[in-house]
Amino acid sequence: MSKFRSLLVLVTAAICLPLAAQAATPRAILEANYKAMGGSAWDHPALRTDYAYSGQGLTGKTQEIDDLRNGAFVERYDLGPAKGADGYDGRDAWSQDLSGTVTLQDGGDQKALAVNQAYRAANMWWRPDFGGATVEELGQKSQDAQLYDVLQITPKGGTQFTAWFDARTHLLARIIEQRNGRPTTTTFSAYETVAGARMPGKVLVSNGDAKYDQHESLTKAEFLPAQPASRFAPPAHQVDDFSISGGATKTIIPFRLVNNHIYADVHVDGKGPFMFIFDTGGVNLLTPPTAKTLGLEVTGAMQANGAGKGHMQAGLTTVKSLRIGAATITNQPFIVLPLNAMSDVEGVDETGMIGFETFRRFVTRIDYGRHLIELIKPSAFNPATAGTAIPIRFNGNTIEVEARYDGITGNFTVDTGNRGNLDLNTPFVSKNDLRAKAQKGIETATGWGIGGPTFGFVMHGAPLDIGPIRIARPVVTLSTDKAGAMADPTVAGNIGAGILKRFIVTLDYGHARMYLKPVTTKVADLDTFDESGMWINDAPNGFVVVYVTGGGPAQKAGIQKGDVIVAVDGRPASSIRLYDLRETLRDAPPGTVEHLTILRGGVRKVIALTLKDML
Secondary structure, three states, X not given: OOOOOOOOOOOOOOOOEEOOOOOOOHHHHHHHHXXXXXXXXXXXXXXXXXXXXXXXXXXXXXXXEEEOOOOOEEEEEEEOOEEEEEEEOOOOEEEEOOOOOEEEOOOOOHHHHHHHHHHHHOOHHHOOOHHHOEEEEEEEEEEOOEEEEEEEEXXXXXXXXXXXXXXXXXXXXXXXXXXXXXXXXXXXXXXXXXXXEEEEEEEEEEOOOHXXXXXXXXXXXXXXXXXXXXXOOOOOOOOOOEEEHHHOOEEEXXXXXXXXXXXXXXXXXXXXXXXXXXXXXXOOEEOHHHHHHHOOOOEEEEEEEOOOOOEEEEEEEEEEEEEEOOEEEXXXXXXXXXXXXXXXXXXXXXOEEEOHHHHHHOEEEEEOOOOEEEEEOHHHOOHHHOOEEEEOEEEOOEEEEEEEEOOEEEEEEEOOOOOOOEEEOHHHHHHOOHHHHOOOOEEEEEEEEOOEEEEEXXXXXXOEEEOOEEEOOOEEEEEOOOOOHHHOOOOOEEEOHHHXXXXXXXXXXXXXXXXXXXOOOOOOOOOOOOOOOEEEEEEOOEEEEEEEOOOOHHHHHOOOOOOEEEEEOOEEHHHOOHHHHHHHHHHOOOOOEEEEEEEEOOEEEEEEEEOOOOO
């Protein structure tokens, strides 16, 4: 039963009311389902299902082939501008992204979700030992005037999900499982009979918001003979859509480090330069104004999630030519996302992003010391002098490393797009009781993602060990977010640019390696944190205060949320860049007094703000 796995995560929630009725045992529920589904009619080696797809502003078709003996599967989708595939061969989960590259997916919950899908594809729950899964009966539940027998199932190597079986027909009605830390519901209906076997004619994946519903309607189904293992293995691929002019093996591009973010010039379809952010936590994308400037057609309406509890809506387009330095990539799908809404947060005009698809084609070297990026042809890369090799894993378009915080091992996202140092996810903090162990620090706003502001407890933390490399006492955020990326239980935390800028970072996605080599120059703003106790963003007439830390210097000085800073020490705000003011409020010696002219309710007032090291 094919499901288009969008690059952008879908979320949903189900409401269930327990009834007093006595439910059957797991064995009885699944035996009834076996009979209702056609029983021995499923005794075939493999199954192919084709579906017509509509949703998220896209239409097209999907196809899935399942090995009914071991659950191996391959699914392909062709949704106009979105074409790709996913699969699981019984050992490795893999994906072929929209740009054509194939990558093993073994970070986050990617492999566990593939195991879940394989388990269900082969109906392993019908087996005498439930296919090795742990199965628990949750009783009968009612929803929309229907009665369901509900089982909680955890396949071996998979992750927990609930299966709802119609108590009257015994057919599977829905699956609810966590994906990337968010609940997702898949509903099955309009069952049809194919060669004596029952299978759903309609599949709905929903996040509770009809705007982002994904619908699939069965167009063809047929049982197949045994399929070779190669059918499900990661496909051999070789993309030839990138080059470096003059036959060079690398190109070097200068970058600006603003708010710990990497910005460099790029040209799109022969126009530019545009200053794009380079983000290992992101994808190739354009903002709607940039797409309009380029005259590009945008289709689709997908939900994009990230740090923060909110979301943005994204579309898709195709870029004919992307030029970075002397490197060119052609005919690339690009996400179109209103990242320009973040311009006031960054103090930089956000026009687009360079992400996974570009890094996947080259070996990328980021020299934080000299502010240079190198894009290297993979065939010409020599790791001998690159530094310490660290294995990386892929979680969709993000990369992860196994690291240890205070001796606790976990998978950490490596994110050049994170301005912070080390952010520990809320579930990791809770599981290891890290907040109770914390001593000095502050509760405050800590960052800003596409979902809005993020919050946490900031302190000088315990050691972070990345392979043999130790960062002794980094600034650490213990996240308190209840939604968004920082609430994902499948990842321990996020290693941001505040950590990475200690190194020359080399990313070899093709061989799943990251190399770290200490920079030889002095690192600015190392393990520093805001000393003002407020979060400020750009505003038309100055800098608006959007958050004030309780008990911090700004609150003590009388600054309030909504105040607009129109001058600093007599200098008009129009002559000051947001990121420069943030640097001053972060790096000035504690005790420094900044005289801020604020506008509140149309009245100007000068406030003396005394900076303080709050950590």
